[in-house]
Amino acid sequence: MKVTILGNNSALPAFGRHPTAQAVTVYGDHLLLDCGEGTQIQMQRYGIKWRSVPHIFISHMHGDHYFGLPGLINSMSLLGRTTPLHVYAPPAMQAIMDIVQGVAESELCFPYYFHPLPEGSAATLVDNESYSVKCFPVEHRIPCHGFVIERKTRGRKLLPEKAREYEIPAAFYDRLKQGEDYTRKDGLLVKNEWVTEDGPSPKKYAYCADTLFTDSFLEHVKGADTIYHECTYLHADVAKADARFHSTARQAAEFAVMANAKQLLLGHYSSKYKDLEPFREEAAEVFANVHATVEGAAYEV
Ligand SMILES: [Zn+2]
Numbered sequence: 205m206k207v208t209i210l211g212n213n214s215a216l217p218a219f220g221r222h223p224t225a226q227a228v229t230v231y232g233d234h235l236l237l238d239c240g241e242g243t244q245i246q247m248q249r250y251g252i253k254w255r256s257v258p259h260i261f262i263s264h265m266h267g268d269h270y271f272g273l274p275g276l277i278n279s280m281s282l283l284g285r286t287t288p289l290h291v292y293a294p295p296a297m298q299a300i301m302d303i304v305q306g307v308a309e310s311e312l313c314f315p316y317y318f319h320p321l322p323e324g325s326a327a328t329l330v331d332n333e334s335y336s337v338k339c340f341p342v343e344h345r346i347p348c349h350g351f352v353i354e355r356k357t358r359g360r361k362l363l364p365e366k367a368r369e370y371e372i373p374a375a376f377y378d379r380l381k382q383g384e385d386y387t388r389k390d391g392l393l394v395k396n397e398w399v400t401e402d403g404p405s406p407k408k409y410a411y412c413a414d415t416l417f418t419d420s421f422l423e424h425v426k427g428a429d430t431i432y433h434e435c436t437y438l439h440a441d442v443a444k445a446d447a448r449f450h451s452t453a454r455q456a457a458e459f460a461v462m463a464n465a466k467q468l469l470l471g472h473y474s475s476k477y478k479d480l481e482p483f484r485e486e487a488a489e490v491f492a493n494v495h496a497t498v499e500g501a502a503y504e505v
């Protein structure tokens with residue numbers, strides 16, 4: 205599972221940085237988390253194919269998190285998308301989409317499903333054989349959700365050359381992937397571990413959106429391998445962060461410690477900061493495995 209940063213700025217584009225958007229890639233699906241202005245251009249730039257995006261999640265209705273969505277959806281339609289698209293967002297997002305489509309008297313050429321996020325509560329949004337996505341409320345100036353994406357294991361990974369070497373019929377391969385041994389006609393027991401290796405392990409990524417520094421949603425993100433936590437400000441501006449329901453780099457790192465995470469991704473930098481290195485340095489004093497994310501970079505979860 206990997207996270208590609210498409211935008212990591214707050215409020216405005218600045219210093220070549222775009223407003224918030226990320227693509228989380230799980231078994232070939234790209235899941236979009238937020239969709240700030242310019243997201244579709246950033247997707248082209250960094251090789252995120254919109255055909256492989258089945259689900260889009262919008263945390264809240266501040267423009268730096270959704271202004272890119274009407275344009276992206278319209279482009280998908282113009283370019284002939286046929287596969288279904290599911291959008292999960294606050295209810296107001298659908299009202300905006302209805303106006304955009306209505307005034308243009310245009311219809312989307314693919315199946316489009318809107319799922320309103322439940323204000324103030326957690327819910328499971330997606331649960332298939334490859335991954336699940338849940339939302340949970342965070343603490344921001346307006347209703348806002350974070351998202352937890354969990355990659356599921358897919359059993360054992362077959363080593364085809366080894367399986368052929370032991371003359372195992374292809375019809376038995378699915379059972380090998382489930383962990384079974386194979387007994388040949390000549391009586392030889394072929395141990396499963398001789399012809400398979402460990403499959404992808406379960407992983408958990410928690411995206412905490414725009415939020416105050418708080419432990420109110422800790423239960424939802426505990427045990428995550430990687431946490432994304434905003435840091436709109438450096439800690440010298442903690443009063444400003446509190447007043448605006450945002451966080452500082454030091455607070456993001458303190459949160460990662462509380463959540464027992466293995467890795468921390470920072471983002472949502474205020475447009476007043478040109479240099480990102482001070483964010484990384486400030487957080488690293490509290491939590492060592494931290495990245496001040498940069499656009500276009502992909503981080504393994
Ligand atoms: Zn924001």
Ligand SMILES: [Zn+2]
Nearest residue numbers: 264266344414
């Ligand atoms: Zn916000």
